[in-house]
Amino acid sequence: MASKIIEINPITRVEGHGKVTIQLDEAGNVASARFHNTQFRGFEKFCEGQVFWEMPTLTPRICGICPVSHQLASAKACDTILGVELTRPATLLRELLHLGQYIQSHALHFFHLASPDLLLGFDSDPALRNVIGLIGVNPELATKAVKMRSLGQTIIKKLGGKKVHPNAAIPGGMSTALSVEDRDYFLRQMDWVLADAQVALKIWKDFAAKNADLVENFGKFPSGYLGMVDKDNNLALYDGKWRLVDSKGVVLEEQFDPANYLDIIAEYVEDWSYMKFPFYKSLGYPGGIYRAGPLARLNACTGITTPIANAELKLFKKLSKFGFVESSLYYHYARLIELIYSIEKTRELLEDKDITSTDIQVNSNKYNEQGVGVVEAPRGTLIHHYWSDETGKITKLNLIVATGHNNAAMNRAVYEVAKEYIKKGNVTEGILNRVEAAIRCYDPCLSCSTHALGQMPLLIQLQAPDGNIVKEIYS
Amino acid sequence: MSEITLTINGKQVKGNQGDTVLAVCEANGIKLPTLCHYKGLTDVGACRLCLVEIEKERKPVPACLYPARDGIVVVTSNEKLERYRRLVLELLFTERNHLCAYCVASGDCELQSLAYTYQMDSTRYQxxxxxxxxxxxxxxxxxxxxxxxxxxxxxxxxxxxxxxxxxxxxxxxxxxxxxxxxxxxxxxxxxxxxxxxxxxxxxxxxxxxxxxxxxxxxxxxxxxxxxxxxxxxxxxxxxxxxxxxxxxxxxxxxxxxxxxxxxxxxxxxFKPAERVTSPMKRNAKGQLASCSYEEAFEAIAKKLGSLDNIAAIASGKASNEALNAFADLNKALGTKLVDTLDGDDFRTITQGIAKFDNKAGLAMEAGLEDILSADAILIIGAHPVKTHPVIGSYVMRAASKNKAQLIVLDPLRNPFTFRASVWLRPSEGKEDLAIKALGNAILDHGKVSGDKTKFSAEFKEVEARKAAKTLGMDVNDIYKAAEVLAESNNSVIIYGRGILQFKDSSMVATILNLAGLISKKPKVISLKRNGNSRGAWELGISNSKGSVVTELSKGKIKGLYLLLADDLAESRALSDSMKGIGFAVVQASYLSPITDKADVVLPSLLWTESKGSYTTLDGISKSTAPMVKGPADIKSDADTIKGIAKHLKK
Amino acid sequence: MAKVKVATVWLEACSGCHMSFLDIDEFIIDVAKLVEFHRSPITDIKTFTPVDVGIVEGSVGNEEEKEIIEELRHNCKILMAWGDCACFGGVCAMRSSLNKDDVLRCAYIETASTYKGKIPQSPGVPALLDKVYPANQIVKVDCYIPGCPPEPEAIKYGLTELLAGRIPVLPSNIMRFD
Missing domain, CATH: 3.30.70.20 (Alpha-Beta Plaits)
Incomplete structure (x- = not known):
C-alpha cells in the first residue's frame, strides 16, 4: 500500500479558507498532518499610504467575527500615534464594547459550534450535528444561544454603531456616548444572561464528567501560554501587560509591555500556508511555539477580579499538577469561564458612574512615528503596529492576528488527534470530525459561521503519491 | 429680467430669462440628480447626471448648462434617462477606488446617496x-x-x-x-x-x-x-x-x-492648551488650587478693594458683555489704569485719524464688501492671508474676478506680492518714505480723482525719484503703481501690523492722506488684532493716554485684573512684566505662564461655548451662540465679573 | 412543501456577511424551517450537488476561489452575492491597485516580525490572481445584497424575496454600502 494524503478542505478559519492534509505512511498510520491557510488578502500592503484615522474603521474588515478587537487594537495604536491619554469614560466605553464582543463571540462559539459536539456526540449524524440540528433537538437551549449572542451584538451596536464592523472607536477615544436608557436596559439583562452562561458551564461539566479520558487527553501537548494580565497578574482583556508561562510553570515573561512585542516574538513562514507561525524568540522555531486564547490566558493569569469567574478559575487551576492545563478540549471550559467574567465585568462597568459621560475624546494635531495597539481578542492576543509619517500617513504596518498565535498549536493538535485516531488507513467521518474538533477548540473564526449554517463542509481525499484519488469521503 | 414659461414633465412652469433649465427645476421643486453642480459656483456639466430631454434636441442635454427659453418642452425623467443616470454612476464607481465600507464620508456622501437612490447594487463594468x-x-x-x-x-x-x-x-x-x-x-x-x-x-x-x-x-x-x-x-x-x-x-x-x-x-x-476648569487661588503652600467661585470672589474683592494702585487690562477677544461688566467693575474699584492688550494699535490708529481729520478719517473706514467691488487695492504692511484670511480671500477674488489691480507696499513677501501688478519693497522701517514717494508720483501723474488741494501737502515734501534712490527701489515701479492708483475709480487701502508695529500715528495720517488723494470716496481698512478689538475701543476700554502693559513692569502697580478670555497670544511677554505685581487676578480659558503668575485664576468660556456680542473690525455687530457647553459650571465672563462686583459692595 | 436548497460560500472575505446573517436572530429559526442548507456548500472538487440558491460572500482573488465560484454557478439556479466584496470587490480589492508580488513580499518578507521570510508557493496554497474581482466579473450573478456587511434587514429581505419566488432587488431605504 502506497503512502496516502488525506485532505480536509476546506477547514475554515478567520481569513477564509483552510484545509488539513494528513500524510499516511505505507502502513496507513499518520506520518504528518498540516493545517494550511489558503487565503491571502494583503492588508499589510494595501493599508500602506492610508491615513491613520481610517485604520480603526478599515482594519476590522480583517475579521467579521472579532471586528471589535481589530478596531480596538487599531484605535489603541492610533492613540499612541496621536500621543494622547484617553479619558477614563472613553476607556470604560471601549472596554464595555470589547466585552460585548466577548459575550457574542464566546456564546456563538460555545452554543453554535461546540455544544452540538458536546451534547450530541462526535459520532452523531452530521446532518444534525449543528446549531440548526440543535434547534430541533433542544429548542430551549438554541433560543438561549440566539438570545445571548444577540445581547452581545446589541451592546456592540449601541456602543459601536453597527453589529458587525463597528466604527465608534476612533483615535483619541470614542465617537458615541452611552445613553442612560441604554445603560439601564443592559443592566436589566445581566441576570438572565449570567444564568444562561451558567447553564452552558453545566453542559460542559456534564460532558467532562462523562468523557474524562477524552477531555484530559484530546490534542494534549506542552507549549507556552501567552495572555494579558493586570498589574496583579489578574486576567485582562482590553489593556494590560503580557505574561508568558510554559507548561512546567516556568514564567518566561512577567509584566512585559506588549508595545515591545518585537523583542520577544517573531513569525516563521512555511511554504505551505498563507498563515505565518509566531514563536517566542528566545526558544526559536519550532521550540518556542506557544498558545493564545482562553486556555492560554487562564494558564497565564493567577486570578480573575470578578467573584464567580474567579471561583471557577480556582477549579480550573486544579486540573493539572503544575496548574497549567494542556488538553485542547479545555479551551471550551476556559472560554466559558471568560464568558462568565465578561458578563460580571459588563455589569461592573455599567454600574460605573462615568460610563454615560460624554467626555470621551481627546484630540491632537501632532503625530508620533509609530504606535502599537494590543488587545486580547476572543481567540488570542491581537497586535496592530503602525508606522506613520509626520502628516499622519501610514508608511508601514505589522499585524499579528489572534488565530495566528495558535497556528503552530493547531498544527500540533491536528497531528496529535490524527495520530491517536487514524490507524492502518482506517478513516471514518467521525474520526475526521475529531480532527476538525481539534481545530475547533481554537475557534478559528470562520468555522463558527459554517457550523451555524449547517455543518462543517468536509471532503477527504485519499490520494496516491501520483495524485490519483484512491477514495473520497464526504461528511 | 423677463419671465418665461416652459413645460417640464407636462406641467407649465415659470422661470426667468437667463436661468438654466436646472435653475428653473430647482425653483419649481422638480428634483434632478446632480454631483458637479454647487450653489454659487459656475456650472460646468461635468457629471452628466442632470441630463434631460428637450423637444427638438437630438440627444439629452445637461440641465445645468442648457438655457431655459420660453416655450421649450423638457422631460426630466423617463426610462432612458434613468438608465443613463445609473450608467453614469456605475462608470463613476468603477473609475476610481470607491470603498464605502470604511470611507469617512459614508452616510454623508452624495455619490453614495445617489447610488442608493438608483439601487446600484453592482456594476457592469470592469x-x-x-x-x-x-x-x-x-x-x-x-x-x-x-x-x-x-x-x-x-x-x-x-x-x-x-x-x-x-x-x-x-x-x-x-x-x-x-x-x-x-x-x-x-x-x-x-x-x-x-x-x-x-x-x-x-x-x-x-x-x-x-x-x-x-x-x-x-x-x-x-x-x-x-x-x-x-x-x-x-x-x-x-x-x-x-x-x-x-x-x-x-x-x-x-x-x-x-x-x-x-x-x-x-x-x-483642537485644544491648544490645558483649560482652566474652575476658579483657583493660592493655598497655604502658595500653590494654585481649585476653589469655589464664592471663595475666589471673596479673595479678589478683599484684595483689589483694599489696594490703591491697581490696573486692569482686557483682551480684545472678550465679548461686549464681558467688557461692559469689566468697565463697571473698574468704575467700582476706582481703577485708574485700564487698557486693552492691543491698546497700542488703538492709540496709533485713533491718534492718526485725529492728526488727519477726525470726521473725515472715520468716514474713510470701509466695509469688507468694498474690497470685492474695488478696481484697485493697495495693501500696506499687512498679511491678511495670515491674520485675517477671509480678507485675503476677498482681495484675491477681487483680483481674479473683477480684475482689480493689486499694489503691495511691504518689505516682506506675502501671498499677494507675486500676484500684484507692482510690489513696492522698501527696506524695513522705510515704509513711511515709500508711501510718501508713492503720493508724490501720484501728484506727478496729474490725473488724480481725489482732493489734490487738501491732501497733497505731505507728498510735495518728498520727490519720488530721490526717494527711490534712498529706498533702493526702481522709480518706474513707483510710477507704475501711481498710475494704477491714480486711474482707479474705486480703490481700497488695507494696512495692518507692518505699519502699526511702529506705534507711529503720523504714518496712519499719511495713509489717510494718500487715500484722500487717490479717491473721491476714499476707503481704508485697518486690520485690528482681535475678534472684538473694535468693540473694546468703542466701549472706551483702551487707554487713550498710554500703554498700561508697559506700566506693569515699572513696579508701581500693586494689583492687576487681567481679562484674557481665550487669548493665548503674547503670554510670555506679558507674564514677564507681571513680576512685581503684588496681587494678580487672571480670568482666562487656558493655563499659561500668565495664569501661573496669578494669585487668583478665574475660568473663562470659549467663543464656541458662550453667547456674546462682538463688533467686527468694520463695525458690524455679530453674536455668538453656544455650540457646546463649556467645562461644568463655568460662568460666563460677564457673570464672573459681576460676581466680583457684588462682593465689593458687601 | 419541499425545502429550498441553499449553498453558501465565502471567498476572499472576512465572514462578516455570514455573521450578519446570524444577526437576523430569531428569524433564523423560521429560515431553518423553509431552507435546507446544502450538505457540502463549499468545496473545490469536481462533483458539486445541484442546489436552488447559491450565495457568495467575498471577492475572487485566487485560483481556488475562482474554481469554487465557477462550480457554484454551475450548480445553482440562482446566484446571490452578499456584501461589498462580492458585489463590488470591496476592501479585498484594494490589493488590485498593487502588484501582487509586492503585496506578497510585504507580508511574508518585509513585515517587522517576520523571521527568515519566504513567499508561500507550494501546491498547498492556491496562487493569487493578479487582481481581486467582484463575483459578477467571473460568473453571472442574479441578485445582489451589498453592504459591509449587509444589514440583517437586507439579508432578511433577500431571503424572503427568494423564498417567495422573486429575484430580490434591494430597495433604496435598506441599501447600505458600509
Missing part, C-alpha cells in the same frame, strides 16, 4: 483600480484621490469663492487628477487652508483630520453662530454630537462672509 496617492501633507485636510469623481467643485470653490485658485485639474484624459498648484503636495501649495474644498466635496475625497469619524451630519445637532476670532465675524454652522464639536462649516459658502478660514473652521477642533 474596474480600473488605479494606484492613486492619498495626499495628507496639509495640516487640516486629507485629499484622497481614490475617492475623487473629478466634479471640480473643489477647484471652482477655490477659484470663485476663495479666490486662491490653488487647485486645478492636472494631467490629461483618464489620468486627470485634481492638482494643487502644479502637482505639489497640498500642504506645500498656495492653498490658504480655508477648507472650502472640504465643504464642497461631494464624496470623501477631501476630509478634515480634526473631524474624521467623529460623527455623521445626521447624528449631529446644528448650531448657527458667528466666528469671534479675527474680527470679520463670519457666519458659522457647528455640527455637534454629544456636546463635542465635530466640525464647523459655513452655512452657505456663496453668501457674504460665508467663507471661513483655518482659524475659524479647523483650529477650534
Amino acid at each position: 474596474y480600473s483600480w488605479p494606484n492613486l496617492v492619498v495626499d495628507s501633507s496639509h495640516p487640516y485636510v486629507v485629499f484622497d484621490h481614490n475617492r475623487c469623481i473629478l466634479c471640480g467643485r473643489c477647484i471652482r470653490t477655490c477659484d470663485e469663492i476663495t479666490g486662491a485658485h490653488a487647485l486645478d485639474f492636472g494631467k490629461r484624459g483618464w489620468k486627470t487628477t485634481v492638482s494643487a498648484d502644479i502637482n505639489q503636495p497640498l500642504g506645500e501649495s498656495s492653498c490658504i487652508s480655508c477648507g472650502g474644498c472640504f465643504q464642497a466635496c461631494p464624496t470623501g475625497a477631501i476630509f478634515s483630520k480634526g473631524s474624521a469619524y467623529k460623527g455623521r451630519p445626521d447624528e449631529c445637532a446644528v448650531v448657527e453662530s458667528s466666528c469671534a476670532i479675527c474680527g470679520i465675524g463670519c457666519e458659522v454652522k457647528g455640527l455637534v454630537k454629544d456636546n463635542r464639536l465635530v466640525r464647523i462649516d459655513s452655512p452657505d459658502l456663496s453668501s457674504d462672509r460665508g467663507l471661513l478660514c483655518d482659524m475659524g473652521r479647523f483650529e477650534p477642533l
Whole structure:
C-alpha cells in the first residue's frame, strides 16, 4: 500500500479558507498532518499610504467575527500615534464594547459550534450535528444561544454603531456616548444572561464528567501560554501587560509591555500556508511555539477580579499538577469561564458612574512615528503596529492576528488527534470530525459561521503519491 | 429680467430669462440628480447626471448648462434617462477606488446617496483600480484621490469663492487628477487652508483630520453662530454630537462672509492648551488650587478693594458683555489704569485719524464688501492671508474676478506680492518714505480723482525719484503703481501690523492722506488684532493716554485684573512684566505662564461655548451662540465679573 | 412543501456577511424551517450537488476561489452575492491597485516580525490572481445584497424575496454600502 494524503478542505478559519492534509505512511498510520491557510488578502500592503484615522474603521474588515478587537487594537495604536491619554469614560466605553464582543463571540462559539459536539456526540449524524440540528433537538437551549449572542451584538451596536464592523472607536477615544436608557436596559439583562452562561458551564461539566479520558487527553501537548494580565497578574482583556508561562510553570515573561512585542516574538513562514507561525524568540522555531486564547490566558493569569469567574478559575487551576492545563478540549471550559467574567465585568462597568459621560475624546494635531495597539481578542492576543509619517500617513504596518498565535498549536493538535485516531488507513467521518474538533477548540473564526449554517463542509481525499484519488469521503 | 414659461414633465412652469433649465427645476421643486453642480459656483456639466430631454434636441442635454427659453418642452425623467443616470454612476464607481465600507464620508456622501437612490447594487463594468496617492501633507485636510469623481467643485470653490485658485485639474484624459498648484503636495501649495474644498466635496475625497469619524451630519445637532476670532465675524454652522464639536462649516459658502478660514473652521477642533476648569487661588503652600467661585470672589474683592494702585487690562477677544461688566467693575474699584492688550494699535490708529481729520478719517473706514467691488487695492504692511484670511480671500477674488489691480507696499513677501501688478519693497522701517514717494508720483501723474488741494501737502515734501534712490527701489515701479492708483475709480487701502508695529500715528495720517488723494470716496481698512478689538475701543476700554502693559513692569502697580478670555497670544511677554505685581487676578480659558503668575485664576468660556456680542473690525455687530457647553459650571465672563462686583459692595 | 436548497460560500472575505446573517436572530429559526442548507456548500472538487440558491460572500482573488465560484454557478439556479466584496470587490480589492508580488513580499518578507521570510508557493496554497474581482466579473450573478456587511434587514429581505419566488432587488431605504 502506497503512502496516502488525506485532505480536509476546506477547514475554515478567520481569513477564509483552510484545509488539513494528513500524510499516511505505507502502513496507513499518520506520518504528518498540516493545517494550511489558503487565503491571502494583503492588508499589510494595501493599508500602506492610508491615513491613520481610517485604520480603526478599515482594519476590522480583517475579521467579521472579532471586528471589535481589530478596531480596538487599531484605535489603541492610533492613540499612541496621536500621543494622547484617553479619558477614563472613553476607556470604560471601549472596554464595555470589547466585552460585548466577548459575550457574542464566546456564546456563538460555545452554543453554535461546540455544544452540538458536546451534547450530541462526535459520532452523531452530521446532518444534525449543528446549531440548526440543535434547534430541533433542544429548542430551549438554541433560543438561549440566539438570545445571548444577540445581547452581545446589541451592546456592540449601541456602543459601536453597527453589529458587525463597528466604527465608534476612533483615535483619541470614542465617537458615541452611552445613553442612560441604554445603560439601564443592559443592566436589566445581566441576570438572565449570567444564568444562561451558567447553564452552558453545566453542559460542559456534564460532558467532562462523562468523557474524562477524552477531555484530559484530546490534542494534549506542552507549549507556552501567552495572555494579558493586570498589574496583579489578574486576567485582562482590553489593556494590560503580557505574561508568558510554559507548561512546567516556568514564567518566561512577567509584566512585559506588549508595545515591545518585537523583542520577544517573531513569525516563521512555511511554504505551505498563507498563515505565518509566531514563536517566542528566545526558544526559536519550532521550540518556542506557544498558545493564545482562553486556555492560554487562564494558564497565564493567577486570578480573575470578578467573584464567580474567579471561583471557577480556582477549579480550573486544579486540573493539572503544575496548574497549567494542556488538553485542547479545555479551551471550551476556559472560554466559558471568560464568558462568565465578561458578563460580571459588563455589569461592573455599567454600574460605573462615568460610563454615560460624554467626555470621551481627546484630540491632537501632532503625530508620533509609530504606535502599537494590543488587545486580547476572543481567540488570542491581537497586535496592530503602525508606522506613520509626520502628516499622519501610514508608511508601514505589522499585524499579528489572534488565530495566528495558535497556528503552530493547531498544527500540533491536528497531528496529535490524527495520530491517536487514524490507524492502518482506517478513516471514518467521525474520526475526521475529531480532527476538525481539534481545530475547533481554537475557534478559528470562520468555522463558527459554517457550523451555524449547517455543518462543517468536509471532503477527504485519499490520494496516491501520483495524485490519483484512491477514495473520497464526504461528511 | 423677463419671465418665461416652459413645460417640464407636462406641467407649465415659470422661470426667468437667463436661468438654466436646472435653475428653473430647482425653483419649481422638480428634483434632478446632480454631483458637479454647487450653489454659487459656475456650472460646468461635468457629471452628466442632470441630463434631460428637450423637444427638438437630438440627444439629452445637461440641465445645468442648457438655457431655459420660453416655450421649450423638457422631460426630466423617463426610462432612458434613468438608465443613463445609473450608467453614469456605475462608470463613476468603477473609475476610481470607491470603498464605502470604511470611507469617512459614508452616510454623508452624495455619490453614495445617489447610488442608493438608483439601487446600484453592482456594476457592469470592469474596474480600473488605479494606484492613486492619498495626499495628507496639509495640516487640516486629507485629499484622497481614490475617492475623487473629478466634479471640480473643489477647484471652482477655490477659484470663485476663495479666490486662491490653488487647485486645478492636472494631467490629461483618464489620468486627470485634481492638482494643487502644479502637482505639489497640498500642504506645500498656495492653498490658504480655508477648507472650502472640504465643504464642497461631494464624496470623501477631501476630509478634515480634526473631524474624521467623529460623527455623521445626521447624528449631529446644528448650531448657527458667528466666528469671534479675527474680527470679520463670519457666519458659522457647528455640527455637534454629544456636546463635542465635530466640525464647523459655513452655512452657505456663496453668501457674504460665508467663507471661513483655518482659524475659524479647523483650529477650534483642537485644544491648544490645558483649560482652566474652575476658579483657583493660592493655598497655604502658595500653590494654585481649585476653589469655589464664592471663595475666589471673596479673595479678589478683599484684595483689589483694599489696594490703591491697581490696573486692569482686557483682551480684545472678550465679548461686549464681558467688557461692559469689566468697565463697571473698574468704575467700582476706582481703577485708574485700564487698557486693552492691543491698546497700542488703538492709540496709533485713533491718534492718526485725529492728526488727519477726525470726521473725515472715520468716514474713510470701509466695509469688507468694498474690497470685492474695488478696481484697485493697495495693501500696506499687512498679511491678511495670515491674520485675517477671509480678507485675503476677498482681495484675491477681487483680483481674479473683477480684475482689480493689486499694489503691495511691504518689505516682506506675502501671498499677494507675486500676484500684484507692482510690489513696492522698501527696506524695513522705510515704509513711511515709500508711501510718501508713492503720493508724490501720484501728484506727478496729474490725473488724480481725489482732493489734490487738501491732501497733497505731505507728498510735495518728498520727490519720488530721490526717494527711490534712498529706498533702493526702481522709480518706474513707483510710477507704475501711481498710475494704477491714480486711474482707479474705486480703490481700497488695507494696512495692518507692518505699519502699526511702529506705534507711529503720523504714518496712519499719511495713509489717510494718500487715500484722500487717490479717491473721491476714499476707503481704508485697518486690520485690528482681535475678534472684538473694535468693540473694546468703542466701549472706551483702551487707554487713550498710554500703554498700561508697559506700566506693569515699572513696579508701581500693586494689583492687576487681567481679562484674557481665550487669548493665548503674547503670554510670555506679558507674564514677564507681571513680576512685581503684588496681587494678580487672571480670568482666562487656558493655563499659561500668565495664569501661573496669578494669585487668583478665574475660568473663562470659549467663543464656541458662550453667547456674546462682538463688533467686527468694520463695525458690524455679530453674536455668538453656544455650540457646546463649556467645562461644568463655568460662568460666563460677564457673570464672573459681576460676581466680583457684588462682593465689593458687601 | 419541499425545502429550498441553499449553498453558501465565502471567498476572499472576512465572514462578516455570514455573521450578519446570524444577526437576523430569531428569524433564523423560521429560515431553518423553509431552507435546507446544502450538505457540502463549499468545496473545490469536481462533483458539486445541484442546489436552488447559491450565495457568495467575498471577492475572487485566487485560483481556488475562482474554481469554487465557477462550480457554484454551475450548480445553482440562482446566484446571490452578499456584501461589498462580492458585489463590488470591496476592501479585498484594494490589493488590485498593487502588484501582487509586492503585496506578497510585504507580508511574508518585509513585515517587522517576520523571521527568515519566504513567499508561500507550494501546491498547498492556491496562487493569487493578479487582481481581486467582484463575483459578477467571473460568473453571472442574479441578485445582489451589498453592504459591509449587509444589514440583517437586507439579508432578511433577500431571503424572503427568494423564498417567495422573486429575484430580490434591494430597495433604496435598506441599501447600505458600509
